[in-house]
Amino acid sequence: MCNSKTLGENMETIKKIKKDDLNTFLKFLDFLNEGIIVIGEDKIILYVNKYAEKVLNIKEGEGKHxxxxxxxxxxxxxxxxxxEKDIQEEIIIDDKKFLVKIYHIDGKKFVHLTDITPFELYKQAKKDFVANVSHELKTPIAVLKGVIETLEAEEKDKGKKKFLKIAEKRVNQMNSLINDLLIIARLESKEDKLIKTKIKLKGFVNSIFEDLNPIAEEKNVKLINNIPENFVLYADENKISILLKNLIENAIKYNKVNGLVKVKAFKEKRYSVIEVEDTGIGIPKEALPLIFERFYRVDKSRSRNIGGTGLGLSIVKHIVEAHKGKLEVESQINKGSLFRIKIPN
Ligand SMILES: Nc1ncnc2c1ncn2[C@@H]1O[C@H](COP(=O)(O)OP(=O)(O)OP(=O)(O)O)[C@@H](O)[C@H]1O
Ligand SMILES: [Mg+2]
Known part of the structure; x- marks a missing residue:
């Protein structure tokens, strides 16, 4: 794809070209597989290259408004x-997707069109591949998990039991990776729609606490539900459950022994705000913009001992975006982190 800086720089170069060279240069632009249109201050078209003429079905555009x-x-x-701000937008022309960039130089508008359909098809093929493979792996992994759990429960030999425990841990990792990938695939699929209902948040969070209590007990982390009794959130229950499970699980996993996890909720302007706060290890400032990326984990050696694949927060981000909400995070190393989600009422 075209690099915006390069084109901007090119335009600067165009200005320096001697008049004699300009015709040669314009002939060259006709060879490009990208569209270029130049519009003067008076909105009159000064130049259209061949590609732009073809894509936009323009005949003898130069000199016209x-x-x-x-x-x-x-x-x-x-x-x-x-x-006069540079613009970048995606538009559909005849079933193809184009990236349009508009630059403003010396009062003129330079319109640049690139066909990004192949790139979009590639992205879709990649998503489909991951979704299909995850789907195909789901059943065999569930069977393996069942077999290993049964063998482990029945095994008396301590040595063999130890190996089966290792196998169980690994198969559980694979299982949660596949589940996360399937959640992402579902969130990304065009058919996925929000089903909003009124969620009584306090009880809802209590039941998530119950599910996560075993991992909280391992570190003696205390789970505190500070949500007002009658607080109602209007959102997709299934997705909010996945979102809160991920945030609360992180707040426990990345906490210290004897730490606290607090969940709060309140209304602010046109938003319902939910905060998940912990007293854990915190997140370095430079990592904050990256933690919502897929597979990103802060300090891989530190995280290796703590189970996980780095998909949880990218799922959280997807769900917040699906609700047209906002996601904020504040963190201090060794003091703790606070994740705040704002869902429009
Ligand atoms: N509450 C938190 N405190 C400190 N670090 C955190 C917290 N939440 C997330 N992180 C950091 O951000 C990274 C990404 O989190 P994310 O939930 O996406 O992945 P994960 O917990 O490693 O794996 P999983 O896919 O199982 O959730 C984590 O690996 C961790 O380093
Ligand atoms: Mg996580």
């Missing part, structure tokens, strides 16, 4: 913006 030439409504509306 752009409103007589650009027939695609969305592209027209982007070009019509009066403000």
């Amino acid at each position: 752009f409103s007589d030439v650009i027939k695609n409504n969305y592209l027209y509306s982007i070009i019509s913006h009066e403000y």
